[in-house]
Amino acid sequence: MSDSNSTQPIKGLPSNAYTELKKGEEYSPLMSPDKTYSEVTPYSVITGLIMAVIFSAAAAYLGLKIGQVFEAAIPIAIMAVGLSKGLKFIGIKGTMGENVIIQSIGGSSGVIVAGAVFTIPALYILNLTVDFYKIFLASLFGGMLGILFLIPFRKYFVKEMHGKFPFPEATATTEILVAGEKGGKQALVLVVSGIIGGVYDFIVATFGWWSEVFSSRVLPFGQQLADRAKIVFKINVGAAVMGLGYIVGLKYSAIICAGSFISWYVLIPVVSYIGASLTVPLGAGVTKLISAMSAEEIFKNYVRHIGIGGIAMAGIIGIIRSSKIIMSAFSLAVNEIFGKKNASKESLRTQRDLPMIIVASGILFTAVLIFIFFQFGVVFNLSHAIVGLLIVLIISFLFTTVAANAIAIVGTNPVSGMTLVTLIISSIILVSVGLNGESGMVAALIIGGTVCTALSMSGGFITDLKIGYWLGTSPYKQQGWKFAGTILSAATVGGVIILLNKIYGFNSGALAAPQANAMAAVIKPLMSNQPAPWMLYAAGAFMALILTIIDVPALAVALGMYIPLELNTPLLVGGLIAYYVSTRSKDEKINNARKERGTLIASGFIAGGALMGVVSALLRWQNINWVNPAWAESQPAEILGIVMLAAISAYMIWDSLRGKPEEE
DSSP, rough: OOOOOOOSOOSSTTTTTSOOOOOOOOOSSHHHHHHHHOOOOOOHHHHHHHHHHHHHHHHHHHHHSSSOOOSSSHHHHHHHHHHHHGGGGOOOOOOHHHHHHHHHHTTTTHHHHHHHHHHHHHHHHOOOOOOOHHHHHHHHHHHHHHHHHHGGHHHIIIIITTTTTTOOOHHHHHHHHHHHOHHHHHHHHHHHHHHHHHHHIIIIIOOOSSSSSSEEEHHHHHHHHHHHHEEEEEEOOOOHHHHHHHHOOOHHHHHHHHHHIIIIIIIIHHHHHHHHHSSSSSTOOOOOOGOOHHHHHHIIIIIIHHHHHHHHHHHHHHHHHHHHHHHHHHHHHHHTTTTOOOHHHHHGGGGSSHHHHHHHHHHHHHHHHHHHHHHHOOOHHHHHHHHHHHHHHHHHHHHHHHHHHHHHSSOOOOHHHHHHHHHHHHHHHHHHHHHHHHHHHHHHHHHHHHHHHHHHHHOOOOOOOOOOOOHTOOHHHHHHHHHHHHHEEEEEEHHHHHHHHHHTTTTTTSSHHHHOOOOOOHHHHTTTOOOOHHHHHHHHHHHHHHHHTTOOOHHHHHHHHOOOHHHHHHHHHHHHHHHHHHOOOOOOOHHHHHHHHHHHHHHHHHHHHHHHHHHHHHHTTOOOOOOOOHTTSHHHHHHHHHHHHHHHHHHHHHHTTTTTGGGG
C-alpha cells in the first residue's frame, strides 16, 4: 500500500455515488483504498476537539431556547475547508482526510447536546436534584453506546444500501468537502448558493423581515376552515429546509408528507368532530375540552402520540426485518473474536472497522460503568440498578437501526419521540419494581437521557461514516476518535446546562426547553400511577403494521405524522423541484448534470442556513435580536414569506437547469 498525502486533481464524486449499483458494479471513493492519506494528525484532532467544545455550547443554548438543535456537521465542514485554505500561508495544508476527521470529532457536539437538552432540564423543571456528574456521565455513556452499537451495522447502511437511502445531511456535507477540495465551478456554485441561503435564513431568524412559517389562516377562508373543521396548511419558508427536501427526493418527501397529511387532514378533523360534543376533557393529562382546542393542540395532545406509536412499531418491525443483518453482524464478531481474524486484517483500508474484540469489550466495559453509575450515583439499589442497565442496553440497541434509518431517509432523527417511548416504558418498569416518586423520576430521566444520547449518536454517526465511505477515509479512525469528541462534548454540555439554569432558570420562561417540558409532563403522572395514552400508541402501532403489509415505508409515514406539518411540507417542495429539473430533457446526461448542479445548490442552502443559524444563536445569546414579533407574526409578513419561498424556489429551478454535462 503506497502513501499519498496529495491526490490527483479532484473531479467530483463518481457518477454512481448517489445511485444504486448494478450487479457486479463497485463504488470507488475519491481517495483510493490502495493508498494511505493524512487523516488523524495533531492538526485534525486538536481542531476537531476545539470545534466540539464551541459547537456544544452554541447548540445547547439554541436547543434550550427554541427546542431546535442545529446539525453541527455542516458548519464544521465549512470551517474545516476554510481553515485548510487559510492556513496554507503558514505552512499547514489541511487535506480532505483531515477535514473528515475534524468534522467527525466536532460533529459529536450536536448529537450529544440533543441527547442531554431534551431530557436533563426536566430534572430542574420538576425541582429535583441535579449534579454535574449525572449530566456528564449520562451523556458520555449514552454517546459511547451509540458509537459501539452502530459499528457492526456500518457496512449494511453505508455499503450494502448504497444508493437506496438519500442521506441528505451526509450528501450536503460531502458536497461541501468535495467542492472545497476541487475548487472551480463546483465551489463557485456552492459558495453562491450558500451565501443566498445563509442570508435568506439569517434575515428570517435575526431580523424577521418575513414570517418563518406561512399558514392558511392568513386567508379569511383558511381561518374559517381552521376554526370550524380544524384544517390548517402550514409551511416553513426556510431555504435550508427546502434544500433538504431536494436531496431527500420526491419519493421519500412525498411519503413523509403523506404521514403529515394523514395527521392534519384526516385525524385532527376526525378527533375534532367526534370530540365536539364532549363535556369533559378526554385523555391522560388533558385539561381542555376538544371543542376548545386548536388544530395544533389536538395534534399535540392526541395525534402526535399516534405518530410515536408508529415510530415504535416501525422500529420493532425494522429490528425483525434486520434480524438476518443483526445475526450476520454477531456472527462476524464471534468469528473475528474467536480466531478468524484474517478477513479483518486483509480487508481494504476503507472497509476496516475497529476490531470486534474492542467493540465487544467496549460495550461490556460501558455496561459495567453504567451499572456502577446507577448503583452509586442514581438509584442506590442493586436490583434497581440492574433493571436500569437492562433498559438502557436493550432499548438503545433495538432503536439504533431506527435512528440510523431515519437519518438515512430524511436527515431528521425522531430521537425525542423514541425517548418519550423510553421514558414511558422505563417508568412502568421502575414503578413495578418499587421505584416511584421523586427518586423514580430522577432514575427514569437519567435512563431516558442515556438512551436519548445513544440514539442521537447512532443517527449522527452514520452520517459521518457515510461521508467517509463516499470520500474514502478509514472507518476505524473515525470510530476511534469519535470517543474523544464525545468526552469533551459531554463535559461541555453538562457545564452549559448548569450555567444556563443559574443565569436564566428553566422555570422562568426565559429558556423554553420544550422537549424537556414534554418529558416532565409525561413522567410525573406515570410515577404517580396515572394513565398514559396507550390507545393512541396502539393505534399508531397498528397503522405501522398495516403500512408494512401493503409495502409502504412505515417509518417514513410515522415520521411525517410525528414531525410538525410546517417542517414536512417544504420537503415536498424541494422534492418536486428535484423531479422537475431532472426530467425536463430527453438527454439523460443533461438531466443528470442538472440534478447534480441542483444538489450543489441545495447543499449550499443547507450549509448557509446551518452556518448562519449558529451566528443567529450567538447573537441571541448576547441578547441581540432585531425581530419585531408584532410584524413577524402578522398576516402581511406571512404572505411575504410565501412569496420569498416562491422566489428562492424559482431561483433554484433556474440555476439547476443551467447544469451541463461538461460541468461534471
